[in-house]
Amino acid sequence: SVAGVLVCLLEYPRGKRKKGSTMERCGQKYMTAVVKVFGPLTRNYYIRAVLHAVLAVPAGFLLSTILGTVCLSIASGIYLLAAVRGEEWRPIEQKPRERPHVGDTIKQPPSNPPPRPPADARKKQPVEVGG
Numbered sequence: 001s002v003a004g005v006l007v008c009l010l011e012y013p014r015g016k017r018k019k020g021s022t023m024e025r026c027g028q029k030y031m032t033a034v035v036k037v038f039g040p041l042t043r044n045y046y047i048r049a050v051l052h053a054v055l056a057v058p059a060g061f062l063l064s065t066i067l068g069t070v071c072l073s074i075a076s077g078i079y080l081l082a083a084v085r086g087e088e089w090r091p092i093e094q095k096p097r098e099r100p101h102v103g104d105t106i107k108q109p110p111s112n113p114p115p116r117p118p119a120d121a122r123k124k125q126p127v128e129v130g131g
Contacts, residue, residue, distance in 0.1 A: 003055045007072070009034065010042060010051075024092050032091045045083035052076035060120070093099040 007056045013032040016022050042048070056072035059065040 007052070009046070009057065014092065018094045022092055028092070036091055043088050044077045045088055049076045049083060052079060059097035
């Protein structure tokens with residue numbers, strides 16, 4: 001059960017993607033702080049792969065935990081593949097929101113007046129009374 005809590009603590013915070021944006025999970029910033037404290041032990045995917053593989057060994061001896069063993073083994077393989085590709089866990093850093101400058105939000109007024117219909121069409125035409 002301690003191993004399960006360790007895996008949950010390690011896996012809950014999402015890592016930042018290289019491309020695109022990553023949405024942070026609810027309450028992730030607190031867990032990210034915990035994961036960042038351990039530094040390279042939690043960022044390096046080789047270490048995570050070994051950790052998952054080691055945690056899978058004892059669970060493999062009981063039939064009731066065989067599904068957990070399979071899951072940990074698959075996670076270990078995925079982390080090993082990611083580590084070989086040069087990936088590592090990076091925290092999602094919140095960028096401070098910049099307030100838009102007032103001058104930037106106001107657009108320049110048009111330099112030319114709007115187009116007008118020809119002079120003939122601008123004259124009021126008498127309303128025809130039908131009879």
